[in-house]
Amino acid sequence: MKKIAVFLTILLLATSTLFAAGTKEEGTKETTLSVMWFNDANESDVFMKTIDDYLKANPHVKVDLQVVAYSEYDQKLKMMISGGNPPDVARISTNTLSVVVDSLEPIDGYVDDIEKVKQEFLPSMVAFAMNKDNKLVAYPTEATANGMIVNKTAFDNAGIDLDAVSKTWTWSEWEKIVSNVIAANPKMKYGLAVDFTPHRFSTIMYQFNGHFLNADQSAMEFNNPGTINTLNWFKHVHDSGLVPKSVWLGSENPAELFQAGLVAGHIGGSWNINTYNKNVKDFEWKVVNMPKAAINSSVPGGKFVASFKGSANKVEAQKLMAAFSDNAHNEAYCLDTFNLSSRADATIDYPSNSKDFDVFLSELKVTPAFTANEWKNTNLSKVTTYIKEQIVEVLLGNVTPEQAVANVDAKGNTYFK
Amino acid sequence: MYGRASPLLFGNLMKKTVQGNFHQIKAPLLFLLPNILIFVIFIIIPAIQGLRMSLTEWGVFTEPTFIGLANFKELFQDKVFWRTFSNTLVFSFFTVALMMLYSLLLALLLNKNALRGEKIFRSLFYIPSLLSMITVGIAWRFILGDEMGIVNYVLRSFGGEGIHWLTNGNLAMASVILVSVWAGAGYYMVILIGGLQAIPLELYEAATIDGASPARTFRSITLPLLKSTLLVVLVLATISSFKAYELIFVMTKGGPGYATKLIVQQVYQVAFMEDRMGYASAMSILLMILIGLVTIVQFRISGKDQDYE
Numbered sequence: 001m002k003k004i005a006v007f008l009t010i011l012l013l014a015t016s017t018l019f020a021a022g023t024k025e026e027g028t029k030e031t032t033l034s035v036m037w038f039n040d041a042n043e044s045d046v047f048m049k050t051i052d053d054y055l056k057a058n059p060h061v062k063v064d065l066q067v068v069a070y071s072e073y074d075q076k077l078k079m080m081i082s083g084g085n086p087p088d089v090a091r092i093s094t095n096t097l098s099v100v101v102d103s104l105e106p107i108d109g110y111v112d113d114i115e116k117v118k119q120e121f122l123p124s125m126v127a128f129a130m131n132k133d134n135k136l137v138a139y140p141t142e143a144t145a146n147g148m149i150v151n152k153t154a155f156d157n158a159g160i161d162l163d164a165v166s167k168t169w170t171w172s173e174w175e176k177i178v179s180n181v182i183a184a185n186p187k188m189k190y191g192l193a194v195d196f197t198p199h200r201f202s203t204i205m206y207q208f209n210g211h212f213l214n215a216d217q218s219a220m221e222f223n224n225p226g227t228i229n230t231l232n233w234f235k236h237v238h239d240s241g242l243v244p245k246s247v248w249l250g251s252e253n254p255a256e257l258f259q260a261g262l263v264a265g266h267i268g269g270s271w272n273i274n275t276y277n278k279n280v281k282d283f284e285w286k287v288v289n290m291p292k293a294a295i296n297s298s299v300p301g302g303k304f305v306a307s308f309k310g311s312a313n314k315v316e317a318q319k320l321m322a323a324f325s326d327n328a329h330n331e332a333y334c335l336d337t338f339n340l341s342s343r344a345d346a347t348i349d350y351p352s353n354s355k356d357f358d359v360f361l362s363e364l365k366v367t368p369a370f371t372a373n374e375w376k377n378t379n380l381s382k383v384t385t386y387i388k389e390q391i392v393e394v395l396l397g398n399v400t401p402e403q404a405v406a407n408v409d410a411k412g413n414t415y416f417k
Numbered sequence: 418m419y420g421r422a423s424p425l426l427f428g429n430l431m432k433k434t435v436q437g438n439f440h441q442i443k444a445p446l447l448f449l450l451p452n453i454l455i456f457v458i459f460i461i462i463p464a465i466q467g468l469r470m471s472l473t474e475w476g477v478f479t480e481p482t483f484i485g486l487a488n489f490k491e492l493f494q495d496k497v498f499w500r501t502f503s504n505t506l507v508f509s510f511f512t513v514a515l516m517m518l519y520s521l522l523l524a525l526l527l528n529k530n531a532l533r534g535e536k537i538f539r540s541l542f543y544i545p546s547l548l549s550m551i552t553v554g555i556a557w558r559f560i561l562g563d564e565m566g567i568v569n570y571v572l573r574s575f576g577g578e579g580i581h582w583l584t585n586g587n588l589a590m591a592s593v594i595l596v597s598v599w600a601g602a603g604y605y606m607v608i609l610i611g612g613l614q615a616i617p618l619e620l621y622e623a624a625t626i627d628g629a630s631p632a633r634t635f636r637s638i639t640l641p642l643l644k645s646t647l648l649v650v651l652v653l654a655t656i657s658s659f660k661a662y663e664l665i666f667v668m669t670k671g672g673p674g675y676a677t678k679l680i681v682q683q684v685y686q687v688a689f690m691e692d693r694m695g696y697a698s699a700m701s702i703l704l705m706i707l708i709g710l711v712t713i714v715q716f717r718i719s720g721k722d723q724d725y726e
Contacts, residue, residue, distance in 0.1 A: 075689040082477045099692075102478065187562070196670075247565035249673035250584035256565055385690045388496075390676045396586070415691075 032062040036077065036087040040271040041278070043091070046336040047324075054323045057338075061316055062073040073234075074099065076211040084101040085309035088317040092138060094128055094301040095199070096248050098378045100370045106139035110318035125302050125342040128376055138306035139325035140342030142271075142334060145360040145367075146203040146299045148290045149258065149267040149272055151188075153283035157186035166288035171207075171223065171233065174291040176241060176327045181264045191242040193254030198384045199299060199375070200267050201391060205230040206297035206367070212374050212387075213410075220380075220412035222387070226294070231394050231401035233293075248392055258285075269301070270360045273353050274338035287356035289363065298363035300372045302342055379415040386411055464705065470698035477692055478488060488699035499586065501683040502677045504590070505704075508665075509658040509711075511594045512601075514602055516654045517647065520602040524609035525639075539610075543603035550600065554667025556597045558583070561668075583669050586676030593665045594676050598665065605650045612646025613639070648719045652712055659708050680704050 012236050037044040044067045055061060066087070068076050077358050081103045092100065108114040118126050118136060125140035155162040158181045165177055178191030181342065194200050202212070210226030214220065237243045246252040258266040259279050266272065267290070276285055290296065305324060307317040323329060327345055334341040335348050340357055350357065374380060390404040399407070471488055473481035526532060527539050545553060560567050561582035569579035573699055582592045616639065624634045662681040665671065671678030680700060688697035 078477045080691065244564055245581075245584050250581075250589075251558070251668075251670045251672065252564055253561050257702050260565065262564055325449055382691045389672075389674065392672055396433060397672045 019046075021255050022194070030060050031313050032064050032216070033088040033313055033317055033320060034066065036066050036073075036080075036090040038068055038069060038073045038091060038093075040070075041274040041337065043337050047091075048335055050329050050333045051320065051324055051335065054320065058319075061320065063320075081310065083355045085390075086310045086311055088136040088311045088313045089305055089307055089321060090326070091141075091303045092306050094144075094303075094375055095381055095384075096305075097128060097138060097374050098381045100306075100308075101131050101137060101378070102307055103310070104131065105309050105311065106131065106133075106135035106137050106316055106319070107318065107321075108135055110315070111322065120344060121342050122344055124300050124369075124372055126306075127372060128302060129304055129306075138304035139321050140302055140304050141330065142303040142337070142339035143342045143364075144270050144303065144340065145201055145364045146267065146269050146301075146302040147266050147363050148192075148267050148289055149276065149285055149287050149356075149361050151261065151263075152286045152394040154181050154185045154188055154193055154261070154264050155285075157181075162286070162288060165346050166291075169289075169291045171291045171293050175237070175240075175242060178264050179286060185261075186263075187256055187261055188264060190257070192237070192245045192265045192267065193244060193247050193263045194267045195252060195254055195269075196247050196388070198270075198387045198391070199301070201230075201234070201388075202371070202375075203267060203290070203297065203299050204234065206299065207293035207295055208233065209294040209394060211370070212380055213377060215317070215370075217373060217377055218417050220383070220409040222403075222412065227405055228401045230293075231391065231404060234391070235395055235397075235401070245395070248395055268292065270340055270357065271338075273356055277338060277353065287353075291360060296363065296366045297371065299375065300364055303339075303376065304342075343352070370388045375378045379412070382415050383408065383412040420434045423604060462503050467698045467701055467705075470695055471702045473695040473698075475693075475695040477689075477694060481695065484695070486684065488696045489703075490702065491696065493587055494685065496676075497675065498683060501567045501678050504675070504677065505659060505679045505681075508594060508597075508661065508664075508677075512597050512658045512661075513654045515594065516599045516602055516605060517650060517659075519598055520605035520609055520650065521647075523602060523606040524613055525635075527606070528610050528613045539606070542606055546602075546604035548600070549665040553596065553669050554598045554664045557592075558668050561592055584673055586673055589669050589677050591674060593668055596668065597658070597661060597664060601654070605654060608650055608653075609643070609646055611642045615646075616642045644719070648715070651719060655711055655715065656708055659704065659711075 020076070035047075037047060038408050044065060048063070048065060051063070055063065070093075076093075077086070077096065077100060081100060086103065107117065111117050114136060121140045124134065125143055129136055129138040129140055131137045148165075150162065152162055160177060160181065164370045165173070169177065170224075175191070182188050182191060194204070202210075205227055208230040210224055210228075210230050212222055212227075214221040234243075238245055238248070244252070244254075244257060245262060247254050247257070254263070254266055255268065255272060255275060257263045259276070261283060273287070280308055290298070305321045307314055307321060311317055324333070327343060330341055331346050333339075333350050334346065335350065338350065338353065340360065343349055387408050390399065390408050393399045394404045395399050428690060470481065472483060472485060474484050474487075475481035483624050510592055523542055527535050527542070532538060559565070561569075563569060563581055563584050566579075568582070568584065574580055583589050617646060620638050620642075624638055629637070660681055661679055662685070665679060666682060669677045671682045681704070684697045684700045684704070687693050687700065
């Protein structure tokens with residue numbers, strides 16, 4: 001009996017040791033996470049810097065960072081997902097999120113309290129990151145907003161009190177003001193450059209009470225008075241020379257035109273603050289409220305990190321994302337990349353431009369909620385390139401705004417069948 | 418005497434036949450096998466797959482559904498596709514014609530040691546064809562840009578007006594054609610120099626003795642004997658022009674509007690932006706048929722009285 005007891009004890013100890021060793025091996029298994037990133041400015045470098053402490057604390061985790069140009073990002077990501085070889089972690093913009101949302105791994109299986117996680121972020125950003133089963137599939141990192149950045153020096157030269165006029169200005173008032181600015185600055189040729197994207201165009205469209213989709217998002221409704229008015233206005237400012245044709249007709253970079261002092265303002269996004277901070281040395285610039293049409297509006301957007309259902313390293317990927325998205329790491333990342341944080345509890349003391357960020361945030365506060373839902377719609381994302389082409393056709397005078405909106409609805413609705 | 422061959426004689430004959438068979442048929446086939454395999458794996462099989470896909474409704478994240486010829490029916494009513502189709506024909510026609518003329522001119526100039534520093538010039542003209550088309554596109558956009566372009570900057574510095582190289586539809590098409598010719602001519606120049614150097618010098622010497630003018634020599638000796646090389650250049654340049662994408666996309670993004678949008682860009686857009694792989698495959702199949710037809714016509718016309726000595 002004694003012998004049997006000793007034997008069982010030894011067996012128990014041996015198996016315990018074996019299991020313990022097994023657990024240890026599981027926890028410290030060498031893992032290389034493939035991470036895909038794109039840059040607006042310096043985000044990939046800052047990402048690596050931000051997670052440096054996490055990687056030091058978890059030496060078994062390595063990161064294989066692949067930086068892809070944003071213009072090729074969607075295509076590459078889609079091909080990787082459809083080929084069954086997605087990255088473990090990817091940086092994803094709002095536009096891309098709407099396309100790949102069904103391929104993303106829900107976060108709720110990897111955290112203790114998903115509701116607590118959701119509450120840590122801005123509700124509008126959480127709304128973007130929910131899938132059709134109402135599960136959170138991505139951690140919001142940065143919140144973005146479209147807005148107007150202007151050459152303050154040029155306005156000063158024209159004797160215009162920018163802060164005073166921009167509080168309540170309308171687009172028709174802006175036309176007169178900016179004409180004076182151009183006249184007072186010999187080098188300046190244009191009043192405004194608008195990024196060559198439907199997203200930035202939609203900023204003005206929403207201000208004119210336009211929209212892409214019907215109220216329940218079941219069909220295209222680009223054919224509406226607000227959108228037609230926007231197209232007419234957009235053509236008018238191009239034809240009158242207030243907006244350079246070289247951006248929408250010739251693909252010239254509006255940020256370069258702004259930096260060269262050729263345009264008085266730029267409708268871009270909050271991410272431009274970082275670029276202009278580094279590059280603009282010849283004049284003072286600042287963010288101002290955009291002029292009002294029927295309403296004031298911006299377009300909310302953001303950047304996220306997510307992992308995929310097909311990832312081979314889901315657990316480590318989720319751990320890395322959770323660490324990167326906690327308060328300390330998120331604040332550090334947003335501080336160094338000059339971005340608005342998606343976290344509700346973030347208090348970032350930017351070394352400069354705090355007032356500029358405040359303007360973007362104030363624009364977001366008055367933005368109608370449906371704008372985010374429109375840009376979250378997967379079917380809309382399929383027709384945005386065609387929308388861009390049709391807007392250019394209007395600017396060229398090849399089609400009327402009425403024909404253009406009808407064309408867009410006809411094509412877009414094929415995706416809503 | 419047709420007596421029965423001895424076993425020894427029969428054995429030798431068989432051995433020779435087998436050896437001959439190996440040297441004449443099997444050995445060349447073995448050498449060709451890697452290329453044939455690559456051709457089958459990367460060209461034939463994808464082409465068959467493409468044909469199969471063109472008969473389906475298929476997004477990147479969805480399963481293909483067989484829809485017969487519906488994609489092709491839709492294609493024939495797609496105005497944007499036919500606009501890109503006609504753009505492709507215009508772009509190809511002018512690019513190939515100018516490419517052949519320019520590369521032939523360069524080859525003639527740089528063939529006979531007529532210029533000092535000929536090798537340097539050959540290298541200089543060849544270098545653009547080594548560059549990535551994206552790099553070439555960015556560089557030329559920087560040169561031809563409306564507001565930020567160097568050419569317009571210089572014109573305005575002298576009090577002139579800027580020229581809308583990339584924002585006027587016709588000028589944009591002309592710009593991308595000229596840049597494509599500039600970027601590709603060096604490659605074809607090298608092929609043509611090879612062809613020129615294969616022409617026996619004695620023929621030129623005889624022509625000189627007979628008092629033939631340079632123009633007559635070119636017409637009666639150079640051109641006929643260069644015909645097979647010119648045909649190669651014609652076919653390669655045509656196929657390449659039908660597949661043009663990166664350079665134009667970087668320079669104009671296919672614009673303004675649809676002015677410089679070619680079929681390949683439309684295929685990319687439909688496949689990856691609109692997520693319609695099946696429809697994009699149907700476009701690709703049509704493009705493949707077009708390239709095939711044009712190539713056959715070129716061979717028929719140019720190769721009618723071909724002298725493959």
